[in-house]
Amino acid sequence: MDFSFLSQPAFSGGGTYLDWVITGIKWTVLVSLCAWVIAFSVGSVLGVMRTTKVWWLNGPATAYVELFRNIPLLVHMFIWYFVMPEMVPKVLGAWMKQGMPMPEFWSAVFALGFYTASRVAEQVRSGIQSIPRGQTNAALATGLTMPQVYRHLLLPMGYRIVIPPLTSEFLTIFKNSSVALTIGVLELTAQARTISEYTFRTFEIFTLATVVYVLITMAVVVVMQLVERRVRVPGYIGTGR
């Protein structure tokens, strides 16, 4: 393997091929983090909605989860990118296609974010529902209202329980961000493909991309472990280690 091509001047843009890789990493991280903000916030709200007994809260949330998690991510990307601008009023559609800065980036963020939200919602729901019913009853017996039970008991405990599966979800979003290349986001995988076309160094560039993905996800794992250790409740969960 010969990685010397990385320092060669790239075909266009004035930089080297290494600069292309770095831009790729930048977009991968940006798409993933922005999408995670959407996924986590929307997913949390939906997850909580699904645990309530109020039909007009859990009904729509259930519908959302079933709709969004049952459609392939690739289709989500195409819908946000190709279909949405044609469905909204013409002026807005034209703006989405040409006026809006970085249309492919935002389409990818929304597609990935709202898709992952359906999965986060299920994690949050499972966390809340895994707390024994007796605890809720006890909390209600002390005079707390239902919103207070969520605020002081169900949410703090539920989130702690689901930190490990949420970590997986967070890792997955980084890997899933590569699907954004189909709508023209030049993230890491897309850059690797382009570089392999220009330099014919397919093996080297994909090895490099693989290593970068592993490093990114390892960093996420480390951060999430810190979070887990930081917030653990002694004597309850997360104390085994």
Added chain:
Amino acid sequence: MKRISTLMLSLAAASVLSMPAVGQELAGTLKKITDTGVMKIGHRDASVPFSYLDDQQKPIGYGVDICLKIVDKVKAELKMPNLKVEFVPVTSQTRIPILMGGNIDVECGSTTNSVERQKQVDFAPTYFVTGTKIIVKKSSGIKGYDDLKGKTVVFTQGTTNERAIKAYNDEKKLGINFLPSKDHAESFLAVQTDRAAAFPMDDILLYGLKAGAKNPDEFVIVGEFLSDDPYAIMMRRDDPAFKKVVTDAVSALYKSGDINKIYTKWFESKIPPKGINLSFPMSDGLKEAVKSPNNTGVGACGKMKC
């Protein structure tokens, strides 16, 4: 993962191909064809009229017809009248790795023969001569490349046109916003839906796309040739026996004048699936290439003479 495995295969194939031929024994692609009884042809899905799918999803086109002539020649050469032909779809991005990996033996599409690519693959004699132009919406008012300043331009990944427009953008500092896309149909869709202002491509393919559009009059093809693009059938490198068969087959087609019949069929008559007639008479460049078959590639600068 698939990419890596193709690469492994190509390494294996390269080591096999580089072994010296012993006596009169067959080597390389001819041996592979004899052993498997199958010749694999790579084709495209939207390179009208060179290599595309008809309404039964069958690969057809000018390039495909020429490739079938090569198959006839291989059959005769190897005395294998029952040689089977298998069509494998490829894209601008996958054609070279798939060819090198051995999953196709020849690529019959709309591939520009360039000096750059000759480092990886080999080419049969030029069978079409075209060059890069851009297709835009008539309403956009774009008359040439300099009107693209600050606009979005869509390109098909892995094409020589991509290189040509990027080089021009760098040279003239136009600040074009580039949008990569997977194939010509998707690129043209970006122009149709106003996502991109222009799509640089070999002009003949642009005429094909335009003719197939819902509303052909909406579009116009503008600009001088930004690059020269001589098309040729692509095959693996360092395989002189197979190259000779392919080159002989194409040259024979030129010498006998049969090429004119094939040309007329695809460029000056109604073609499937919509019955459009491209009405594109043979250019002087191609007439020259037919008169003296050659496989000179286009230089690194995008022009025949750098």
